[in-house]
Structures are given as structure tokens and as C-alpha cells.
Amino acid sequence: MKFILKVLKDFPWFLWSGWGAVASIFLFIALWDVGYQLYGELVLPSPKETFGAVVGFFDDEDLTRDMILTLTRAVIGFAAALVIGSVLGLMAGFFATASIMSRPIVTILVGMPPIAWVVLAMIWFGMGDTSVIFTVVIASFPIVFVGAMQGTRTIEGELKEMVDSFGLSLWQKFTNLYFPHIFSYIFPAWVSGLGMSWKIVVMAELLSSSDGIGAALAVARSQLDTTVALALVVVMIGSLLFLEYIVLEPIKKEVEAWRD
Amino acid sequence: MERLEVKNLNHSFGFFRVLEDINFTLEKGKVISIVGPSGGGKTTLLHLCAGLLDLTEGEIVNTFKSSSFAFQEPRLLPWKSVLENISLGLIAKGISQKEADMRATNIALEFGLELKDLEKFPKDLSGGMKQRVSFARALVVEPGLLFLDEPFSALDIGLKKELQNHLIDYIAHHNLTILFITHDIMEAIRLSNEILLLKSDPGEIVKHIKIPTPQIERSDKEVFDMMIELLKDKDILNTFELEIK
Structure with a gap:
């Protein structure tokens, strides 16, 4: 509770510290506009028009539904990857045999191109929600898994010994030693997993679904509607930026205040 | 009276004998230092006494109600x-x-x-x-009992002395009992009532040295004089493989 209050209290300061980030985004948009002026609308629509299209999406019922659908799929897939990856990663970390055995499997999962998963998912589950969510889960899971496993395996023996010498109960050991340490590894893994989910969901939808932002992107491509395509990308990136920088970053700052 | 008694203690890591036939008794309010060269099994002995390692041969009787441990490194929880x-x-x-x-x-x-x-x-x-x-x-x-594992070894002499003085005050006012291991003979002389000299390979106690004056009354001169005297001692020279010129 105290922790949440501290996050909220520091939030205005955090926003204020974001001017550098805002400036770099504006610089990027300026370069984008240069591209538009050089190559014209078909290749690169102007930022103004693109953002106008984004605003327009919210008046279009179909597209609003698509956006909500995609975000829901990404969130469900990410949440599943988070739970499964964390639980299995912790278990693998606590048992040496499990961690040795899981290493090659993780390498296979990380090395497998997500596009191959989409194809397999389409064969296994057909077109639709299941295929998309499956692909998101299978692509983000290894990232979370590795974070959780690393966190568990890297707890220092010296600190364990110290905690033992003070006779902490199992629960106290968990809250004072295991949880903070593992969390410092698992949390960044969650953030990367989230980014992965966001990317994969659109790709999976583009190939294996008839609705959602990915499908809308496929339609925009077939109609050579660059403005809508870019606007859809802006929606995905905007929502990811919001989640990562406005929601997760302040928490991360607070959680990792003890780090150098 | 509360005490820590170590009887006929032996310890090996695999086939390597680290400690052999260790016997001593630490009584309430006393400070015992175990002095010896690095790698001589001092830390192992301390860990055995503190219950951080399992005892295999011999007996340790610890009737102190509570104990705590200060390590060589601070070992603070970084978060x-x-x-x-x-x-x-x-x-x-x-x-x-x-x-x-x-x-x-x-x-x-x-x-x-x-x-x-x-x-x-x-x-x-x-x-x-x-x-x-x-x-x-x-x-x-x-x-009731404090285990110290060379906690001063990484500090400069000023800080060392300051923290030692805090500890000496604490011993005098709280009737604290300490089992202290160190490779620094001077530190041992300053802090303890009894010094046990632990030679290595295998770790064996070769000498008991008692210091009668209470720590808080010990002057620097006394400590230095004793240090000079001990540096002439054959057992100490052999244990640390010292050559005096």
C-alpha cells in the first residue's frame, strides 16, 4: 500500500522528467514529415494526416472494435505467458536438474521464428482467436521463463547464509530475500515480454485472423492505403508506449531504486 | 551459566582434514579469539559453532539463548x-x-x-x-553470543580502531560474549580475554594465551608490548611461517 502511494506521489515528477523523451519523439515526427515532403503521400503520408486518421478510427465502429479486440488478445496472451513463464521459470530455477534440462528447450523456443508458430497455429487451431493468442503466448513465454529462472538461480549464497544466521522463518526469507531478488529479474523480463506480445499479436492477426488490427492492416495493404496502415501502426505503438512508459516505468523506477 | 563448549571436534571436507581435535570453552561475558593464517579452517570452525555447517565429529554444547553473526563482508540486503x-x-x-x-x-x-x-x-x-x-x-x-568472522579486515586502521572501541564499550556494558576469528594478532590482543592459536594443515589449536586485564582498561601501550612479545613466540612464528629479521 505504502509502495503504491509512493509510486503515485512521485508520478508528476516522473512525467516532468520525460521532456527529453517527448523531444526525441517530436524530432522523429519532424524527420517523418521530411520523408513525406520528399517522397509524397503514397509512400509516406504526412504525420498530420496519419494522426488525423487515428482520431478518425474512434468514430468508426468496426475499427474501434478491431482495436479493442487486438488489445484484448495481446493482454490475454501476455497475461498467460506471464503466469506460465513465471511459475515454470521459478520451478526450473529452484531445481538444478530442471534448469539444466530446460535450457535447450528454451533455446529452441527463443530460436523458433514466430512466423513459423503462426503457420503451425493456423494448422492446429484454424483461423481466429485461439491461433493469435497461442502465438502470442508461445513467443513471449520464453522471455519471461528465462527471467524467472535467472532470478531464482542467482540468489547469492552469502545472503542466504546471513538470513539463516538470523533465523528468519520461511515466509520472512521469501519476503525479505527471495521475492525482491527474483522480482528484480522477472520484472524487466515482463516488460520485454509485453513488447513482444504487442508485436506478435499484429503479425499473427495479419495472417491468421479476419478481425483485429492485423487484419485491418492486411486490408489497408491490399487497398494500398498507406495512411490507414501507418495509423494502425501508430495505434499499436502508442498503446505500447503508454503501457511501458506511463504505467510500468514508474513502478520499475520505484522497485529498482536500490540499484546502482 | 551460559557457555559454548567445543569437545573433540574434527572436521573434514572430503578426504581433506580441516580441523583436528579442537577443544575449548567460552563462558558468558568472555571474548575468545581464534587466530591463525588464512585458509586454516577458522571460518569453518566458526560456522560449525554457529550452526551454519553440520557437525560431523565431536560435540558442541551451546547453552546461549540467542546468538548472531557478523560476517567478513557486510552482507546487507541491497533492496x-x-x-x-x-x-x-x-x-x-x-x-x-x-x-x-x-x-x-x-x-x-x-x-x-x-x-x-x-x-x-x-x-x-x-x-x-x-x-x-x-x-x-x-x-x-x-x-547472548556474537560470532565475528574477521569483520574488521577490510577497514582502514582509523575505522578499525573506532569500531573496535564501540565493540569494547559494548562488551563492558552488555556483558557480551564473543567468539572472534581473525588473522590479525593485534586485533585479537585488543579485544579478547583468551587467544587460541590455530595452526593450519590440519587446523589444530597449538597455544592458549590468556589476557587478564579487562578490555576497556587495556592501554595501547599494553597492546603493543604484548604484540612485540608474541612476535617472539616460537609457536606464532611457526604458525604464520614468519621470519623475523
Whole structure:
């Protein structure tokens, strides 16, 4: 509770510290506009028009539904990857045999191109929600898994010994030693997993679904509607930026205040 | 009376004999130093006495109600503030947060930390400050018996002396019992009532040296004189493989 209050209290300061980030985004948009002026609308629509299209999406019922659908799929897939990856990663970390055995499997999962998963998912589950969510889960899971496993395996023996010498109960050991340490590894893994989910969901939808932002992107491509395509990308990136920088970053700052 | 008694203790790692036939008794209010060269099994002996290692041969009787440990390195939890680190042992004993904070603050000030340091994380502390925190954490639980594993070895001589003086005060006022291991003979002379000389390969106690004056009355001159005397001792020269020119 105290922790949440501290996050909220520091939030205005955090926003204020974001001017550098805002400036770099504006610089990027300026370069984008240069591209538009050089190559014209078909290749690169102007930022103004693109953002106008984004605003327009919210008046279009179909597209609003698509956006909500995609975000829901990404969130469900990410949440599943988070739970499964964390639980299995912790278990693998606590048992040496499990961690040795899981290493090659993780390498296979990380090395497998997500596009191959989409194809397999389409064969296994057909077109639709299941295929998309499956692909998101299978692509983000290894990232979370590795974070959780690393966190568990890297707890220092010296600190364990110290905690033992003070006779902490199992629960106290968990809250004072295991949880903070593992969390410092698992949390960044969650953030990367989230980014992965966001990317994969659109790709999976583009190939294996008839609705959602990915499908809308496929339609925009077939109609050579660059403005809508870019606007859809802006929606995905905007929502990811919001989640990562406005929601997760302040928490991360607070959680990792003890780090150098 | 509370005491720690070690009888006929042997210990091996695999086929390697680390400790052989160790016998000593540590009584309430006394400080025993185990002095010997690095790698001579001192830490192993301390860990056995503190129950951090399992005993295989011999007997250890520990009738002290409570004990705590200060390590060579500070071993602070990096995600906890100074205050939270100090109160760790109190929380483990089920003492309320409020009282734990109060007692931790008092002892922190006693050990030369300042109020503004208490909210800091260990990363913002110097090596000496961290070791102060480590001492405060070990002593705040008011242990009957304190195990010290060369906690001064990484400090400069000024800091070393200061922390030792804090400890000597503490011994005098709280009737603290300490089992102390070190490779620094001078430190042992300053702090202890009895010095056990532990030779290595295998670790065996080859000499008992008693120092009758209470620590708090010991002058620097006394300590230096004794040091000079001990440096002429055959057993000490052999144990540390010293050559005197």
C-alpha cells in the first residue's frame, strides 16, 4: 500500500522528467514529415494526416472494435505467458536438474521464428482467436521463463547464509530475500515480454485472423492505403508506449531504486 | 551459566582434514579469539559453532539463548534501507515494526551512523558505513553470543580502531560474549580475554594465551608490548611461517 502511494506521489515528477523523451519523439515526427515532403503521400503520408486518421478510427465502429479486440488478445496472451513463464521459470530455477534440462528447450523456443508458430497455429487451431493468442503466448513465454529462472538461480549464497544466521522463518526469507531478488529479474523480463506480445499479436492477426488490427492492416495493404496502415501502426505503438512508459516505468523506477 | 563448549571436534571436507581435535570453552561475558593464517579452517570452525555447517565429529554444547553473526563482508540486503537491514533480526524475532525501528535507530546512532543515513540503500554507503550497519544488525538483537568472522579486515586502521572501541564499550556494558576469528594478532590482543592459536594443515589449536586485564582498561601501550612479545613466540612464528629479521 505504502509502495503504491509512493509510486503515485512521485508520478508528476516522473512525467516532468520525460521532456527529453517527448523531444526525441517530436524530432522523429519532424524527420517523418521530411520523408513525406520528399517522397509524397503514397509512400509516406504526412504525420498530420496519419494522426488525423487515428482520431478518425474512434468514430468508426468496426475499427474501434478491431482495436479493442487486438488489445484484448495481446493482454490475454501476455497475461498467460506471464503466469506460465513465471511459475515454470521459478520451478526450473529452484531445481538444478530442471534448469539444466530446460535450457535447450528454451533455446529452441527463443530460436523458433514466430512466423513459423503462426503457420503451425493456423494448422492446429484454424483461423481466429485461439491461433493469435497461442502465438502470442508461445513467443513471449520464453522471455519471461528465462527471467524467472535467472532470478531464482542467482540468489547469492552469502545472503542466504546471513538470513539463516538470523533465523528468519520461511515466509520472512521469501519476503525479505527471495521475492525482491527474483522480482528484480522477472520484472524487466515482463516488460520485454509485453513488447513482444504487442508485436506478435499484429503479425499473427495479419495472417491468421479476419478481425483485429492485423487484419485491418492486411486490408489497408491490399487497398494500398498507406495512411490507414501507418495509423494502425501508430495505434499499436502508442498503446505500447503508454503501457511501458506511463504505467510500468514508474513502478520499475520505484522497485529498482536500490540499484546502482 | 551460559557457555559454548567445543569437545573433540574434527572436521573434514572430503578426504581433506580441516580441523583436528579442537577443544575449548567460552563462558558468558568472555571474548575468545581464534587466530591463525588464512585458509586454516577458522571460518569453518566458526560456522560449525554457529550452526551454519553440520557437525560431523565431536560435540558442541551451546547453552546461549540467542546468538548472531557478523560476517567478513557486510552482507546487507541491497533492496532494503539501512534501517530495514538493521532491524532484520528483530523482525525475525517477531518484534513489532515500531519497536524494531526504534531500537534499530538507537543502535545505528550508537555505531556512528547519522539519522539521514538510515533511509539510504546500501549502494550509497561507503565500505566502513556498511560494516557499521552490519555490526548494528548483529548487536541490535542483544545476542547472548556474537560470532565475528574477521569483520574488521577490510577497514582502514582509523575505522578499525573506532569500531573496535564501540565493540569494547559494548562488551563492558552488555556483558557480551564473543567468539572472534581473525588473522590479525593485534586485533585479537585488543579485544579478547583468551587467544587460541590455530595452526593450519590440519587446523589444530597449538597455544592458549590468556589476557587478564579487562578490555576497556587495556592501554595501547599494553597492546603493543604484548604484540612485540608474541612476535617472539616460537609457536606464532611457526604458525604464520614468519621470519623475523
